[in-house]
Amino acid sequence: MxxxxxxxxxxxxxxxxxxxxxxxxxxxxxxxxxxxxxxxxxxxxxxxxxxxxxxxxNIQAKALSSGRTGAVGVLVPDITNPFYFDLIRGTQLQLKAAGYTQLLVDTEESDEVEASSMEQLRKGADGIIVTASRLSDEALLSAAAKIPIVAINRDVPGVPAVVIDTPSATSQALDHLISLGHSRIAYVAGPVTSQSSTLRWDALAAAAEERGVDVRRLGPFAPKTQSGAAAADAAVHSGVTACIAFNDLIAIGMLQRLRERGIRVPEDMSVVGCDDIFGADFCNPPLTTMASPIEQAGRVAVSMLLAQLNPRGGGGTRNRSLMPTHLTVRGSTGMAPRAC
Amino acid sequence: MxxxxxxxxxxxxxxxxxxxxxxxxxxxxxxxxxxxxxxxxxxxxxxxxxxxxxxxxNIQAKALSSGRTGAVGVLVPDITNPFYFDLIRGTQLQLKAAGYTQLLVDTEESDEVEASSMEQLRKGADGIIVTASRLSDEALLSAAAKIPIVAINRDVPGVPAVVIDTPSATSQALDHLISLGHSRIAYVAGPVTSQSSTLRWDALAAAAEERGVDVRRLGPFAPKTQSGAAAADAAVHSGVTACIAFNDLIAIGMLQRLRERGIRVPEDMSVVGCDDIFGADFCNPPLTTMASPIEQAGRVAVSMLLAQLNPRGGGGTRNRSLMPTHLTVRGSTGMAPRAC
DNA sequence: ACGCGCTTGGCAACCGGTTGTCAGATGCAT
DNA sequence: ATGCATCTGACAACCGGTTGCCAAGCGCGT
Missing domain, CATH: 1.10.260.40 (lambda repressor-like DNA-binding domains)
Structure with missing residues (x-):
């Protein structure tokens, strides 16, 4: 034998x-x-x-003859952004559990790379999970017509999506700062093409008006720690006593810059981040930030995509899922300087 | 038309x-x-x-008929380990530039997952880059006989490899600590299956003997920040005044734990990490660590693999590449307590 | 005018599976 | 013993390319 x-x-x-x-x-x-x-x-x-x-x-042969590749493309704007680590892990685990292979693509924050990757994946994958898409609504919609897509942190009617509810957490952050006596607050914006940043600002501006505090918008800034220096300087110059940053990378960068300039956090300036990424808990000071179950978001996105790929009898396929977010208070926020 | x-x-x-x-x-x-x-x-x-x-x-069809898939598997033990971010980015960029697709696989620090992934990839990829392989020498060697492989941080004769020269940086770290007056030093070991950890210990033990200082070994510990607590406690209990950790994750975890216990760094205890990962520069205090061009290591690995896949006329294919490493001194190391 | 070699394009097999269709075998009722 | 439905397996086409081999067409030297 x-x-x-x-x-x-x-x-x-x-x-x-x-x-x-x-x-x-x-x-x-x-x-x-x-x-x-x-x-x-x-x-x-x-x-x-x-x-x-x-x-x-032989997977290739199987794919060729059956039309199903058993692979799912996962598009992220920047692999080195820690925010995506847990997300990627979530999708990876869930896909593997379902017998699928994950094709991870770094779109380099470019809509063109994103579009061409999608076109490529149209034959190489059964479906796509795209995070923080830089594509226009129309482009995303037409792509979704060609291949099953689930978007994460991008809300376009007609495209199934997992949305992390940071806008509502933004209000929490605002209330937190107000309760600490802050009244001049800045929103440190992310890229203009980021829908998340826009939505967050809208929510924040609305909440600020409601509460009668002054919130101004700074930026845009690239979502990297290096941008934090410029953001910090802009914040200082604007005279605010507290900032809500687009994400933790920028916030951490600001922390570093403020320290260099001898501006104490939180005594002179409070900083709030977003995402609770790796590092947010051990930076100096530890970052107050808006946390959410990122890995779970990845899993949910996979589930939604698989439901699209293998329609079950129970037709009730959810096409939108909102992930809860909460404020995690650490050392980077404190009483407003005047209030002391 | x-x-x-x-x-x-x-x-x-x-x-x-x-x-x-x-x-x-x-x-x-x-x-x-x-x-x-x-x-x-x-x-x-x-x-x-x-x-x-x-x-x-159609990539599938191309692969089926030509035998070449145009894909390269990249195996990492843990996607969420920041050490691999830059590595992954390096391989991704270089592969894309050469027209290849990257298949990223998380082997979950398991030799079995690693082995089965390799078997899977044998048909699904033209070659494999495996980082910090947990496989035995024989297993790795026999796998390399079936499909082109480049190992990173794993040195097995017969398998092309990119090795990050942390052992020699270890001596630098030791001299750094000795010059600060430390004489009781601990090496905080990583997983037993990690060849890097073993090599580093060997180099460190040899250098220590040469210099006549006492270096003991603690561990093993899993390469995660959570392990840092146990590592910190072990270090304190052993009475050393300085530690060289297997990697930055453990070192950062130690920093957190030491802070909790009210042990000052670097006044009471100095800590040296390894890898200079994201976060090493902004943790508290900033971590003295052994840095190396990780992204470049990824690029080099890809180049070596592609040279294997497309043998050029100039037969001189290098099958081993040593990446330089240097000590980056930050705030987590200082004078030994006694010496003050 | 002839033979030669080179260029250029077509034919058909093949990669490794999937799937529609059909025929032989089987079993059961009539 | 005949008819019919059911089960089982084989045949062959097909997915979308690649590639070895062959032949027609061409220019050129003699």
Whole structure:
């Protein structure tokens, strides 16, 4: 039985199995994918030989003939942004559990790279999960017509989405700052193409007006720690006593810059971040930030996508999911200077 | 010309192009992949039609018929470990530049997952880059016989590798600590299956003996910040005044724990990390650590792999590359308590 | 005018599976 | 014994390219 392995060293195919079992290749295919379609005895023989030959189906061939690739593309604007680590891990685990392969693509914060990646993936994947898409509504919508898509942190009617509810957490942050005596507050904006940043600002501006405090907008800034220096300087210059940053990267960068300039946090300036990324808890001072279950967001996105790919009987497919967000208070926020 | 787009909405194939141009499919294939094999005029026609039809070759089919998938697997033990961010970015950029696709796989620090991923990738990729492999020498060697492999931070004779020279940086760190007056030093070890950790310890122990100082080994510890607490406690209990940690994650975790316990860094205890990951510069205090060009390591690994895949005329293929490492001194190391 | 070699394009097999269709075998009722 | 439905497996087409081989067409030297 075991001696036949000596022959060819290349991976076994269904034809090898078929030859050994004395059946047709199609029978082997069915035995493996549609077991009930084949007599239990032949099936047993085939399965035995398959395991003995250490048979591994060729994914390429499978994809070519069946049209299903068993892969899902995950597009992120910047792999090195810690925010995406947990998200990626979430999608990776959930996809693996469902027997899918994850194709991770870094779109380099560019709408063009994003669009071409999608076009590429149209044949190379069964579906796409796109985070913080830089595409226009129309472009995203037309892409979604060609291949199943779930968007994360991008809300376009007609495109299933997982949205992390930072806008509402923004109000929490605002109340937190107000209760500490701050009345001159800045929103440190992210990229203009980021819908998240826009929505957050809208929510913040509305809440600020409601509460009668002065919130101004600074930026835009790139979502990197390096941008934090410029953001910090802008904040200082604007005379505010507290900032709500687009994300933790910028906030941490601001922390560094403020320290360099001898401006104490939180005594002279309070800083609130967003995302609660790796590092937010051990920077100096630890960052008050808006936290949310990022990994879970990834899992939910995968579930929604798989529901689209394999429509179940129970037609109730949710096409929008809101992830809760809460404020995590750490050391970077404190009483307003005047109030002391 | 443009009206034909109205017909089928599915992606164009070479057959569509062939039909329109009145040539055979094989000619189209050659025009696109072996341009010199085809008359310049027919080629021009074909290319024009191809762009007009927005033709995108089907990767699956290409892979199936040619045997080359155009993909490279990149295996990392833990996607959420910041050390790998820059590495992944390095491989991603270099692979994309060479027209390859990156398949990123999280092996969950498990040798079994790693082995099965490799087997899977044997058909799904042209080559594999494996970081910090948990596999045995034999297993890695036999895998390398089946598919081109480049290892990162894993040195097995016969397997091309990019090695980050942390062992030699370890001596620098030791001298740094000695010059600050430390004489009782601990090495906070990583996982037992990590070759890097072993090599680092060997180098450190040798250097310590040479210099006549006492260096003991603590651990092993998992390479996560959470392990830092146990590591910090072990270090305190062992009575050392300085630690060299397996990596920055552990070191940062130690910093947090030491702070909780009211032990000042660096006054009471000095801590040296390794890798200079995201966060090492803004933790509290900023971490003295051994830095190296990680992203470049990823690029080099890709270059070595591609050289294997497409053997050039100049046969001199390097199969081992050593990345330089240097000590970056920040705030987590200082004079030994006794010496003050 | 002939033979030669080079260029250029077509034919067909093949990569490794999937799937529609059909025929032989089997079992059961009539 | 005949008819009919059911089960089982084989055949072959197909997915979308690649590639070895062959032949027609061409220019050129003799």
């Amino acid at each position: 075991a001696m036949k392995a000596a022959g060819t060293d290349r991976p076994a195919t269904i034809h090898d199995i078929a030859a050994i079992c004395g059946v047709a290749a199609s029978t082997v295919s069915r035995a493996l994918s549609t077991p009930e379609r084949v007599n239990i005895r032949t099936r047993a023989r085939i399965e035995a030989v398959a395991t003995e030959l250490n048979y591994i189906p | 443009a009206m034909k787009a109205a017909g089928t909405d599915r992606p164009a194939t070479i057959h569509d192009i062939a039909a329109i141009c009145g040539v055979a499919a094989s000619t189209v294939s050659r025009a696109l992949s072996t341009p010199e094999r085809v008359n310049i005029r027919t080629r021009a026609r074909i290319e024009a039609v191809a762009t007009e039809l927005n033709y995108i070759p």
